[in-house]
Amino acid sequence: MRKEGNSDKKVKINGQWVDYLVNTERDTIAFFWEDLLFGTMKSIEYVTDLFHTDISTMELHENVDNRLLNWVQQRQKSLKNVHIFTDNARNEIYDAEKLKNIILSCKSEEIIIDARSSEELEIPNYYVKCNMFVCVIGKWITMETVMTIDCEVILLCEPSEPKFSGEELNRFLKHWINGGSLRLKTFYAAVGTDSTLQLFDGIGKNQKMEEKVYQTLYGNYKMTFRNWYQIQRNDGVMAAVQFLASDELNFYIFQFAVWPDANGNF
Structure with a gap:
């Protein structure tokens, strides 16, 4: 997802600091990348490795x-x-x-x-x-x-x-x-x-x-x-x-x- 507006939350993914936003009502988390395809792949790698699970x-x-x-x-x-x-x-x-x-x-x-x-x-x-x-x-x-x-x-x-x-x-x-x-x-x-x-x-x-x-x-x-x-x-x-x-x-x-x-x- 491309960034729209400001987010003061960041997480380090593969050595890169990335803005993110948590939506507690929908139980979702959004990461903001300039390159959507690259960023989505890196986000998937990060989340699946963190929780030891598949998509x-x-x-x-x-x-x-x-x-x-x-x-x-x-x-x-x-x-x-x-x-x-x-x-x-x-x-x-x-x-x-x-x-x-x-x-x-x-x-x-x-x-x-x-x-x-x-x-x-x-x-x-x-x-x-x-x-x-x-x-x-x-x-x-x-x-x-x-x-x-x-x-x-x-x-x-x-x-x-x-x-x-x-x-x-x-x-x-x-x-x-x-x-x-x-x-x-x-x-x-x-x-x-x-x-x-x-x-x-x-x-x-x-x-x-x-x-x-x-x-x-x-x-x-x-x-x-x-x-x-x-x-x-x-x-x-x-x-x-x-x-x-x-x-x-x-x-x-x-x-x-x-x-x-x-x-x-x-």
């Missing part, structure tokens, strides 16, 4: 490229959470090439993309192995992307651009029934219409009227199923499927969840 979470804003992320991933065995973020209130926009390189570089266990870019991204043949993949803004994600990602929770939350036709979702369900995406436990996406007829074309299903609440393995999300359908994978594993109307926003949500949930419920 667990990174929040990357529009002025950051993939160099810092790559450096952190190389110096430790794993990274729990990466949140790629732009602030709409400040009209922040990520350079498209920077954002693409960060997405391709990220190997975090949980990936959250909530960033506007300077132009539409194209990331063909994207693959990552993670526990949770959340994309709030991302028109580049195709059904092939969904079926290729090796992940347990996939949440695609962009209501302004509903994704996937009934035929595409039908292809996804058949992919899962035949053994594809074996690790996948939860898939959630905004879609344009309730395409139940196309969705279950060629797929056996049982309609369920009872209400079920599904707890995700990661992210602490809860999904409520009412008047839903149960389908079966070739190995006998069951999953819940539902189109959920969002009248206020004029789109539908496609919910898919594999039993049991995080609490062991069927």
Whole structure:
């Protein structure tokens, strides 16, 4: 962080005196450097060495490229959470090439993309192995992307651009029934219409009227199923499927969840 205003607190980091500021309300500490990348690396080294710990979470804003992320991933065995973020209130926009390189570089266990870019991204043949993949803004994600990602929770939350036709979702369900995406436990996406007829074309299903609440393995999300359908994978594993109307926003949500949930419920 670059210094704005005055700070009378200093700490010595690798022989260099650095201004810092403690925010007790947010439990944070800020170091002030002229060179942001160099300073952030030195701050991470200082804090992780001091407390004998690794970085667990990174929040990357529009002025950051993939160099810092790559450096952190190389110096430790794993990274729990990466949140790629732009602030709409400040009209922040990520350079498209920077954002693409960060997405391709990220190997975090949980990936959250909530960033506007300077132009539409194209990331063909994207693959990552993670526990949770959340994309709030991302028109580049195709059904092939969904079926290729090796992940347990996939949440695609962009209501302004509903994704996937009934035929595409039908292809996804058949992919899962035949053994594809074996690790996948939860898939959630905004879609344009309730395409139940196309969705279950060629797929056996049982309609369920009872209400079920599904707890995700990661992210602490809860999904409520009412008047839903149960389908079966070739190995006998069951999953819940539902189109959920969002009248206020004029789109539908496609919910898919594999039993049991995080609490062991069927």
